[in-house]
Amino acid sequence: MEFFLVTLLNSLSYGLLLFMLSSGLTLIFSMMGVLNFAHASFYMLGAYFAYQTSTYVGFWPALVIAPLVVAGLGALTERYGLRTVHKYGHVAELLFTFGLAYIIEEVVHLIWGRAPVPYRIPEILDFSAFSIFSTQYPAYRVFMMLISVAMLVALYLVLTRTRIGMIIQASLSHPDMVQALGHNVPTVFMLVFAGGAALAGLAGVIGGNAFVTEPGMAVSVGTIVFVVVVFGGMGSLAGAFIASLIIGAVQTFSVAFDYSLLSLFGTIGIKVNTESGWMELWKVTIAQAAPVLPYLLMVAMLIVRPKGLMGTREG
Amino acid sequence: MSAMFPWRRLLVWSAMAAVMIVAPLVFTQGFAVSMLSQMGIAIIFALSYNMLLGQTGMLSFGHAVYFGLGAFFAAHALNAIGANTLGWPVSLLPLIGGAAGLVFGVIFGYITTKHSGTPFAMISLGIAEMVAACSLMFPSFFGGEGGISTDRVVGNPVMGVDFGPSIQVYYLIAAWCFVCMIAMFALTQTPLGRMANAVRDNPERARFVGYNPTRVRFFMLSLAGFFAGIAGALEVINFGNVLLMAFIGGIGHFYGPIIGAVLVTFLQSALSNYTQAWLLYFGLFFLVMILFAPGGIASLLTLHKPAVQTRTFGRLLLPYAGAAAAAAILMLGLVALVEMLYHLETKAEQVGTVMSLFGRQMDTATAQPWIVAAGILLVGGVLLVFVARFVRAGWGHVTVAVNRAKGI
Numbered sequence: 001m002e003f004f005l006v007t008l009l010n011s012l013s014y015g016l017l018l019f020m021l022s023s024g025l026t027l028i029f030s031m032m033g034v035l036n037f038a039h040a041s042f043y044m045l046g047a048y049f050a051y052q053t054s055t056y057v058g059f060w061p062a063l064v065i066a067p068l069v070v071a072g073l074g075a076l077t078e079r080y081g082l083r084t085v086h087k088y089g090h091v092a093e094l095l096f097t098f099g100l101a102y103i104i105e106e107v108v109h110l111i112w113g114r115a116p117v118p119y120r121i122p123e124i125l126d127f128s129a130f131s132i133f134s135t136q137y138p139a140y141r142v143f144m145m146l147i148s149v150a151m152l153v154a155l156y157l158v159l160t161r162t163r164i165g166m167i168i169q170a171s172l173s174h175p176d177m178v179q180a181l182g183h184n185v186p187t188v189f190m191l192v193f194a195g196g197a198a199l200a201g202l203a204g205v206i207g208g209n210a211f212v213t214e215p216g217m218a219v220s221v222g223t224i225v226f227v228v229v230v231f232g233g234m235g236s237l238a239g240a241f242i243a244s245l246i247i248g249a250v251q252t253f254s255v256a257f258d259y260s261l262l263s264l265f266g267t268i269g270i271k272v273n274t275e276s277g278w279m280e281l282w283k284v285t286i287a288q289a290a291p292v293l294p295y296l297l298m299v300a301m302l303i304v305r306p307k308g309l310m311g312t313r314e315g
Numbered sequence: 316m317s318a319m320f321p322w323r324r325l326l327v328w329s330a331m332a333a334v335m336i337v338a339p340l341v342f343t344q345g346f347a348v349s350m351l352s353q354m355g356i357a358i359i360f361a362l363s364y365n366m367l368l369g370q371t372g373m374l375s376f377g378h379a380v381y382f383g384l385g386a387f388f389a390a391h392a393l394n395a396i397g398a399n400t401l402g403w404p405v406s407l408l409p410l411i412g413g414a415a416g417l418v419f420g421v422i423f424g425y426i427t428t429k430h431s432g433t434p435f436a437m438i439s440l441g442i443a444e445m446v447a448a449c450s451l452m453f454p455s456f457f458g459g460e461g462g463i464s465t466d467r468v469v470g471n472p473v474m475g476v477d478f479g480p481s482i483q484v485y486y487l488i489a490a491w492c493f494v495c496m497i498a499m500f501a502l503t504q505t506p507l508g509r510m511a512n513a514v515r516d517n518p519e520r521a522r523f524v525g526y527n528p529t530r531v532r533f534f535m536l537s538l539a540g541f542f543a544g545i546a547g548a549l550e551v552i553n554f555g556n557v558l559l560m561a562f563i564g565g566i567g568h569f570y571g572p573i574i575g576a577v578l579v580t581f582l583q584s585a586l587s588n589y590t591q592a593w594l595l596y597f598g599l600f601f602l603v604m605i606l607f608a609p610g611g612i613a614s615l616l617t618l619h620k621p622a623v624q625t626r627t628f629g630r631l632l633l634p635y636a637g638a639a640a641a642a643a644i645l646m647l648g649l650v651a652l653v654e655m656l657y658h659l660e661t662k663a664e665q666v667g668t669v670m671s672l673f674g675r676q677m678d679t680a681t682a683q684p685w686i687v688a689a690g691i692l693l694v695g696g697v698l699l700v701f702v703a704r705f706v707r708a709g710w711g712h713v714t715v716a717v718n719r720a721k722g723i
Contacts, residue, residue, distance in 0.1 A: 035433045081606070088609040091374050094436060095562060099602040106595035110657055223444045226437045234434060295445035299426055302438060306429050 002133040007253055009132075013141045013210075015248025016148035020203040021221065022228045022240040023155065024196025030235035031172050031192050033090060034082060037097040040222030041104040042197045046070050046204025047213045048112055051119035059122035067201040074197025078190045101218065108215045116214035144206050151202065168192060224251070227298045233311025243309055247294050254293050257286040328497070335489045339482060346584070352485045354580045355492040356549050361560040361572035362499050363542035369566035370503065371535045372515030374436040377423070377443035378543055384419050384446070385412030385544025409491050409548040416544020417537055424536035428529055431518065488549050495542055500569055502538065511535050563604055565611025574612050592657050596650075625716040634705040641702045645695025647673075651688035655679045 025039045046066050053062035077100065085092045121140045128136035159165040171178045171188050179185045211217070224247065232243030286293075301308060335355075339348050360382055367373040389412035395401035396408075403411070427438050502508045510531050513521040518528040564575020586593035608615055622628045651672060658670045659679045669678050677684040 029433075033433070035437060084606055085609065088605075090432060091368075091372070092605055092609045094374055094433065096602065096605045099598055099605055103595065103598040103602060106592070106598055110592060110595060110653065110660060113660060223440060227441055230434065230437055230441065291448035292445055295441050295448065298438070298441050299445070302426055302429070 002135055003256070005132050006135050006137065007256060008249075009137065009141065011249040011252035012245070013145045013148070014252055015245040016145055016152075017203050017207050018225060018228055018248050019241050019244035020148055020151060020199050021225045022232070022244055023152075023237060024199040025225060025229055026232075026235060026237055026240045027192055028196045029229070031168070032082070032093075032189055034093045034097065035226075036193075036196070037094065037222070038077070038101040038104060039097075039196070039200055040218040040225055041101045042070050042074060042200035043204040043207070043221060044108065044213075044215070044218040045073065045104060046201030047119060047208025047217065048108060048117070048204075049201070050205040050208060051112075051117050051213055054119070054122075063202075063205055066205045067198045070201030070204070071194040071198035075190050075194040077197070078193035082193070083186065101222070105215055105218060112215070114215060116212050119209045119213040121209045140210060144210060147202070147206050151199065155199075164188075164191075224294055227294045230308055231298050231301050233308030236308070236310040239308060239310030247297070250293050250297060251290065254286050254290040260285040260288075331496075332493055335493060339485050348481050348485050350580065350584050352481070352488045353584070354577050355485070355488040356546050357560060357576035357580045358492055358573050359495045359542055359549070360546040361564065361576040362496065362569075363539045363546065365561045365566055365569075365572040366499065366502070366511075366535055366539040366542070368561055369568075369571070370508065370515065371511040371532055373428075373431065373532060373536070375439040375536075376436055377427075377439035377441075377446075378539070380423065380443050380446045381416040381420055381540035381543035382547040383450075385416040385547030387547075388412060388415035388544075389548030406487055409545040412548025413541045413545040416547065417541040419544075420537040420540020424533045424540070428532035428536055431528070431532065491545060491549060495545060496573070499542060503569060507531065507534055563601065563611055565613030565615075568611075568613035568617070571611050571613035578612070590654065590657075591661070592653050595653060599649075621717045622713045625713070625720050627713045627716040630712045631706070631709045634702065634709040637702040638699065638706055641695055641698035643695075644691060645699055648688050648690070648692025648695055652685070652692065655684060655688065 021039065021043055025036060028034060028036050028039070049066035049069050050059075050062040053065050057065075081096055081100065082093055085096045121138075125140045125143050127139050130137055157165075159169060167178060167183055167188060168191075171183075171185050175185050178188075207221075208217075228243045228247050229240060231247065232239030232241070338351055342348070342351065360378075363381075364375070364378050367375045367378065389408050392401060392403065392411045393405070393408060396403055396405065423442050427435060427442060430438060510521060510526050513524070513526070514528040514531045521528050521531070560575040560579045561572040562575070563579060564573065565571030582597070583593075586596065590596070604611065610618075619628065619631075622631060654672055655670070655677070669676060671677075679685075
């Protein structure tokens, strides 16, 4: 029970972090039809900027500055990169973001080196918030969840209750009409891209010190975020939310289980020929298979329901 | 295509074969032969990738899966040949790799080709990650982190050929490369190849003509897996980045990926000797190509065909020379900045902050070299913007001449 509760809380904080990434990706995708391969790179940049800023002025200013800088970079990317290649079609746009992700990783190598940087949790948050049975639960995890939930509520309110949110929603489905009504749709696109980048950057700020800040973090998180978006259904925010929580839970729980098919056979009483070539497959524990599980889930979803959990369009 | 015998095509292919035969006799240094071998493998891999991206319009991030699985199966087969448990000539080993690529292409293709466009790209990435994660789960097949090792000098020598010397390996690779090139070119001439183009350009119309786009994508992906597997198996005998190769060369032309594969392999071996930041230069090159020449090098070549035909190419020479000079200045500044940054970050602790760059000694801890480099970068950028006007004017002349030739 203790193990279950602690892991549940961990998976919740991780899942919320995933949603901060996938929400921006989904918004950008449904608006411009561009899958931003550099989205996780913005997450990485957020973490690195926060580390660099926090060495000068501390964690709290970094929490604000880093996402803003990332948002600025996102706006520049949209204005001078994506808008230029837009006329060549979606494949060129996709390749552009792919190349950008590649370059960001190399630049990070160049500036901060290949080893992880010592980006730590601020001391003021480095205590245990409460204890579940005998486990002390770290306050920083609670802080992460608070930030994520606050961000979610803010995003929801902005999208549904404000004027700019209405324009964004209208531009999603009827960009031409919105343009005809006198709104500058390209600028709206730029804002959404910058906003998505800022969300990713913020996720980097609070995720970078909870996990590890290293040049490989963009690739490892990026592919998981793609799995989340495909699993939840392309272009659906609600789907992305549910998928984030599910994938987060799967990843967090699976590393803790030490069962394999062999132990299952043992429990239900099947004798296994230990000499057979399948032995290696039977011996794989859930913990060992943990890195593959999200992808297996994705493939299973694609076979059963190709448009994803809550997706509206296919292909 | 007329019914006449395609003499020109025969000429092009013969010339290519001649180049492949003569190349190792001209470039005899030890590393040149291995580089040529790499190029041969890269050509097959890039062409097989272009079957997806260029011909069927499927942007795949998982093509290395078929290359890698082909390589692993071929490696196991090679070890089995060495242990005398499998009677199979080493020179036909690529067929085993190709078969493995084909089988996995069929399996993964069944799942992925139900989608196209962006979802396909994402799913192919997911599959690639899945296979990569799996490879660490089954160490007895994939050899864990260290991989598996092989010895290519196995089996009975056929007419004295035992694939010991690397020159023999090169000719094996060249032969396979040539055969695969012809096979893949021939494929573009078949109804399947034509339908693949139709599916790329307009899947809806392709469906109206009576072809199932999903099935066309599936066939193309399976066959591309086959050729990628062949490339992977050759890699095993011999000891990247295919998207970059295909794209830089030009995905719209059959020959584009060949140019890209040769160029990228050469740059990889040449640049990585001089600088550790070569991956960054590479990425920047890629980005510049996407922004300004999305058709790749092959399209740049065909773009100039009308200018040469109307004899107005001379008009472009001077502006181009100016643009090249400006770009060279820009690159000089950029390279200086990157190299100094790299030196300061990685080597300064061991060898001090002084480095030599373009034959000059400079101290990266002082501000002066940074200001100079940034100044050069700025001057190059301004010059480039300035010269671009003349390039545009030159093209104006060309367009006028082309229109006149057309009688407009």
